[in-house]
Amino acid sequence: MKSKGQQTARLATALGFFLVLTIIVSAAVSVWALHQQEIEKWKEQSEAFSLMLAENTSQQMGTAYLALDNVVERIQDRWTIDEDYLRGLSKNIDFHQMLAEKKSLSSQIDVIFVLDTKGSVIVNSRSFPSPSINLEERDYFRVQRDDASNKTYVSSSLISKSTGKWTFFISRRLTGSDGEFIGVVCIGVSPSFYSRFYEKISMNGRATISLLRDDFTFLARWPERDDLMGKKNLTGSTYTLVHDQKKKSGVIITDAKRMADSEDSPTRMAAIQVLDKYPLIINFTIEEAIYLADWRKISRVIVAVATGSVVAVMVAFTLLLSLLKRRETDLRITSELKQQAEVINRKQAQLLQDLTKQQQELKEAADRFQAVFQSAADGIVMIDQEGRIEATNPAWRRIYGYDEEEVIGKNGRHFSPPNGRDLLGLASSHAEFIQQGSVHMEDERMRKDGSLFPAELSISEYTFSGQQCYLVIVRDISERRRMERMKSEFISTVSHELRTPLTAIRGALGLVLGGIAGDFPSKAQELIAIAHKNSESLTRLINDLLDSQKIEAGKMDFNYEIWPLDDLLKTAVQANQAFAANLNVGIRLSGAPVLAPVRVDPGRFQQVMANLLSNACKYSPKGENVQVVARVLSTERVRVEVIDHGSGIPGDFEQQIFQKFSQADSSDSRAKGGTGLGLAISKSIMQQMQGEIGYQPGGVADGTCFYIELPIAQGGSDQPEVA
Structure with a gap:
């Protein structure tokens, strides 16, 4: 028979091995879990970086494509x-x-x-x-x-x-x-434009960012490598994901050899995005040494703690085995083992607390997504691969007129117009959706009450839990369509129904005032004068509206000529003297003549000056003079200032001066007439002539100063002196 001491020693040895094995397994599981967690975290971050880079590149390329479209349209117009x-x-x-x-x-x-x-x-x-x-x-x-x-x-x-x-x-x-x-x-x-941008977001130079054509040719890269520019990379991560795996986006981890490495390539994580609208690919790559750096630090701590724990347990059980024969030491050995176990429990509790914290962060992210989904202004509906509705937000239900319980689980064809396609059928009929997985379109949809409405639809596919799903964003554009029709009808009415008869009325009244129909009583003469003045105001309003419409449509014509600035200003002052005289105001050209040549459309220039001078005359006290001052700002630029001595512009109106239909006094009983379009039209005209128009708040005591600036025409005969 074995002695009780031998049995106790064997039991203690088995317990020691069990605790050591438990510590090692716990440490290994923790290290492995942290490794997977760190990889997933960096995958999400890398994908977010690649998405941001793809969006920015799309915007930049959109600017270049728009410039290309404008040049082609200019040539072929x-x-x-x-x-x-x-x-x-x-x-x-x-x-x-x-x-x-x-x-x-x-x-x-x-x-x-x-x-x-x-x-x-x-x-x-x-x-x-x-x-x-x-x-x-x-x-x-x-x-x-x-x-x-x-x-x-x-x-x-x-x-x-x-x-x-x-x-x-x-x-x-x-x-x-x-x-x-x-x-x-x-x-x-310029590839350097993209390289400089990539450098700024390359995580202090630790990431490699590449812009490739859809045939995997390098267009731009950070860090810059001249030996790679213009060459195809048919061995790297981009080729593997896009060509071999037939994906448009994703994150992969690979150690395959790449062009940039002369020796064996390190293991790396690459986030790739294929741009939807352009034949370009974004690659955001970080090496294993970066995305596993934190994991390695934590793993070393865990290994150190586990090693210390194993050593402590082994020492404790060695002491226990050596002191089993001395029963007086049993209580002390037991106490030491208990302390070691408490240390291990605290560390395991800390690991559990960290895991709980991460789960809470995931829950908060889900809550944020739900808040955005529920509060979005546009209607959003989520559809499974069978076409059944999984979720809708309040905006979608308001647009269609359904309650949530009426639509969940229903097929999308129930909400399509008669003989119309459901959302998935509508999307599948577009090649863009088949190729890129998303499409933006306008179509007619049907509400619960059977009424149809025009809708702007954005349909995208995504993968959730291994299943293909679809996200549809719906915007009711009925009001926009109505406003477009109203605007078109209004402009057509103004152009075809008002301007022609009004021109005839204005001309007839002018002839009557000129005495062609003989003398009238003074009372009738006053009424005819009022009617003539109002017809001129209506004509100006119609012309301003049509000019504004031409500017918006980009159809305002300009015929450029080179004129001495002083000649243009003399013409403007002379042309507006009669208007000023009717208001008991004068217009005076002050300062030394500026003979510098400017390249302008003379008619449009006079239109701008007429707007500025008429405004100045309206708000000038009777008997005062409106001053027109020209001066040379530099060898390349001249300025013309129109100064009045009226009450000035209210401070709270200064930000609205050049907006359409803006007037400091917009009430029905305002003292001064006008459409509120003159300054907005003038600003557009000056921009077309490479100039600018502005206002100097407080620039003149008890008055207002508007100015225009123009570039001096190069090669002019007169060389200006800078004031």
Whole structure:
């Protein structure tokens, strides 16, 4: 028989091994769980970074595409265009200035130019006239020349012949009136623009960010690598996810060899996003040393604690085994074991507390999403892959007129117009949805009461728990459609039903006042004068409305000429003297004459001056003079100031001065007439003529000072002296 002491020793040894094994297993499980948690956390962060980069890149590319559209529309906005017309642009300085203006709208755009059918530069945004450069060998020219079906083409990055810097180009084919190829419009985009932006968000240089074309060609990168620019990467993470796995976005972890590494590639995490609207791909990559740095620190602490615990347990049980024969020490050994167990329990409790905290953070994130979903102004509905409604927000139910319990689980076709498609069928009929997984459209939908309404729909697919689901955002655009119809009908009425008869009435009243119908009694003469004055006010209102409409539509014509500024101002003062005299006010041209030449549309310039002078005369006290002062600000710019000595502009109205229909006194009983459109129209005209209009609060004691500034026409005969 074994002694009781031997049995106790064996039991103590088994218990010691069990505790050591428990500590090791607990530490290993904790390290593994933290490892998975850290990877998932960094996957979410990397995907968020890639989404942000994709959105920013889409916005920037949208600006470049818009500039390209504007240039193409400017060239093709004619009844007939051919190659000779296109070559004629080489002598059109206005077209060159338009290109320069489009280029200045975005710092990413390096140059805008037009090529003829031989690949020679006709006109560009950098200089006028354009230097002789032939780009026939460039891919962006050859693709547009050889493929009539190609719309917009993004080239690979290459060294610019003009600047010697890396540039990629966005090109568009130009087609003549008979469908023939007549040339190409190109916009050069600087990869350095994107590299500088990527550097700012590259986590202090720890991340690698790449912009690739959809054939995996490098367009821009941070850190910059000249040896990679313009080359295809068919071995990296982007190629694996997009080409091999057929995905448009995602996060992968790989150690496959990449072009940027001369030796074995480190394990890395890459978040990839394929842009929906453009043939571009964003890659945001961080190495394992970065995304597992915190995990390694915590793991070392856990291993150290576990090692200490194992050592402590082993020491404790060694002491227990060595002192079993001495029963007087049993209580002390037991106490030590209890203390060690409490340490382990505290550490396990801390790990449990950390896990609970993480679960709470996940719950808070879900609550935030629910708050956004419920409070969104647009209607939102979530649909499963069978077309059944899973959830709706209050805005959707208000639009359609249903209660929540009436729609949950119902098929979406119940809410479609008669003989109309349900939302999934409607989306599937668009190639954009099939290719990109999302589509934006307008369609007619049906409410609960059977009434139809125009809706703006945004349908996107997503994956949840391995199932394909769909998110639909609905906006009722009935009011917008109604306003558009009202606006169109109003402008049509003004143009066709009011202006023509009103012009006839105004002319007839003018002839009567001029005495063509003989003398009238003084009372009748006064009434006719009032009617004539009101007809002129109505004519000005109609003309202002139509001018405002032309500006909004971009159809206001400008005929530019070069005039001495002093001659223009003398004409303006003389033309408005009669109006001022009717108000017992004078207009005086003050200061030394400014003979500097300016390039303006004389008629539009006089329209701006008439607006400023008429406003100044209206608000000037009787017997006062409105001053017109011209001065040279620099060798490139002149200013004209219109100063009155009226009551000034209220401080709370200063922010609204150049808004449409804005008047300091907008009541029905206001003392001064006007439409409230003059200053808004003047501002648009000055912007078209490369000038500006402004107001100086408190610039003149007891009065108001409006000013306009214009660039001095280069090459003028008179060289101005700066005041």
